[in-house]
Amino acid sequence: MQSPLAPKMQWIEPSTMPLIPTFRIMNEECVVEDESMVSPEVTPEKVLGWYKNMLTGESVGELYLGSARTALTSLRLVHIMDGIMFEAQRHGRVSFYMVSHGEEAVMVGSAAALAPEDVITTQYREHGVFLQRGFEVKDFMSQLTANKNDPGKGRNMPVHYSGKSKVNIHAVASTLGTQIPHATGAAYALKMLALEDAGKAPAVAVAYFGEGAASEGDFHGALNVAATRDCPVIFMCRNNGFAISTPASQQYRGDGIASRAIGYGIEALRVDGTDVLAVYEATKEARRRALEDGGRPILLELMSYRISHHSTSDDSSAYRSGKEVDVWKSTRHNPIARTSRWLQSKGVWTEEQDRQARAEIRKTIITELTEAEKVKKPVLRGVFSDVYAELTEEAEAQREELKRIMLKYPEEYDCDQHEGGISGL
Template sequence: MQDRNHLARVETTHQVHIIENGLIDIPMLQILKPDGTLHDEAQEPALSEDVARKMYDTMEYIRVLDERMIGAQRQGRISFYLASTGEEAAAVGSAAALSPDDMIMSQYREQGALAYRGYTTSQFMNQMFSNEKDPNKGRQMPIHYGDKALNFMTISSPLGTQIPQAAGYAYGQKMAGNDAVTICYFGEGAASEGDFHAGLNMAAVLKCPVIFFCRNNGYAISTPADEQFAGDGIASRGLGYGVKTIRVDGNDPLAVFAATKRARELALEERCPILIEAMTYRLAAHSTSDDPTGYRSREEEDKWRAKDPIQRMAKWLQQKGWYDEAANKQLIDETRQEVLKALKEAEKVSVNPIEDIVNDVYDEVPWHLKDQLDNLKDHIRQYPDAYPKTSGRVK
């Protein structure tokens, strides 16, 4: 019988023994140099030309989408946006290593993972414009995507809520005997939430097949990492909870792919959680409400621009003979046209009936919500010029 006494595993000492920070040196997996060449000791992961091209094309697509939607927010066409500039490899490289049956629980900067799975430009736009074609019926902020058919759980605004949820969902996958895992994305700032610790501990104790994927991009909005924690990043926390851990260069698409593929194999073989810490950098502002010039320098940003994941992969593709510069330029131009066309179409679609604010919340709408809805309708009727004619279609 297994000895369940945890003290049976503990070595004893007879003098005061202090364990200092940095006792364990956690290495970072890196396959590609910034110039796109392989490190001498590195081995390429098994990537077909089709998968490699899809990864690269998706990263280019997301960068175009981000640029266009930031512009749309500045024009007042949407209210809010979060770009993933500089972090595309973390989301796309990891998504490429998954099975379509694996559940994705995202934070709010993983649009690349959703696009890789097949989410269309029109679907992105309908959600961001909160129109009638938005499956969330306009009740979420922009960039709070979700798609049941693609196994992508709807994003929540509060930080960290998806982490214990991912542990629970993965436990359900394990109990059902499914050949699938859950991947849960979050930033290093969200790792300061209590949900992070609860989720990792739950997954470790119950041996849930979940990949906790932390994008350590250097800042929790304006707070740099060295003001968030004194330990060795987020990877050291996984070890503390008894979770197998990998640290990877988050700007290296091949390394992210290889790390996630191995993590998935282990999660299924051993029915256990894995923590991946992807070391990357947020070149964009935290959101369209943020101005990063107030807390970091241009020189700091330029150092990371030299490590751009899209340029790194493009150079690798060139060396493989899988990249054509003229064809890539045409792809980017066509993507810009596609995004602009979908944007113009989505903003013309009517918004949802105002009743959808309270519908689907309860089996029957309770009296207090009916009263609030009536008061809102009266307010809009009283001040019709302050609201668009399509706003809620008040009768």
């Protein structure tokens, strides 16, 4: 490191440093102030497709906020699915669910700018990323109900989707932050493959995580390795203001997460995560930068707000006010409302079309959930498979013992719900 010598102490005082600006394209009135910032391929029709995906996860029913039930305005697919599945959990149809209301633009806008060959690792709130890359409602419902069509074979808790073979996204894991070094490793592998085959389509690795996960040691190790090895990876930080019940103000004293990238020698950009156009353009440019000159890491800090509870196990009214949430549900800050308003200004969307789309999406999700519940669970032998190429003697003995107990006490087990029943063990 070359650092100039100085005859006097020059302390770096964080309070005197300018705050990192937040990039946006749409202003608070949902008007694009500089049309040159929008790529030619981003037509109103294309954004309408993004919007419908955002809607799919939106809340259309009633969510439980503490002990009170509060009706929320319908938003769309990610948005609608979130609402339905939240209620499904309350009714006992699924055991757990996590919603992403307020972060729909972060997911869909960023995923739209990535290529199919890019390798993705996620945390647990990236429904929109899966959806934008080709996951279907049936795929979500199969995982949430743990039926035989779930690629994870029903072994993981709900919302832990697996889509590597279909959408090039690695399985979601509950362990916070572990996906960040995984992305760095994948990026290094992609870099090596590109050196071996110049004709191979260039690809980046992308890690999605929340600002809470940036407090994990995995975050720091991943950034340092990515910087020193020039890995083509995009670190996608969703700064939604809360790590479960801990607000960002209690998590760090520095200027957010983007400022940390600078310390590792990584380029960074802070983006308005409620502006789907800004998210798309920022991700597109981040990907270009990550691939140029042999590859390098980029960090995007996408500023949003978690309007919903952390999960169905959380009651956010215990640590924040309803008034605060209402501000972020307004048209000025809500990504669904902002995108809808922009589309209407372009003449490609109306309130009536919006109502019809919500109804159709809601019907599709409820139908797929109902159908998924009817599908048999995975075969019982799946409990023991995929650890070793062949069952070890110990595992085989355990399987035999389990089968013996199930046959002895059949009334205690729901073997008939699994494909093949007890014979599938």
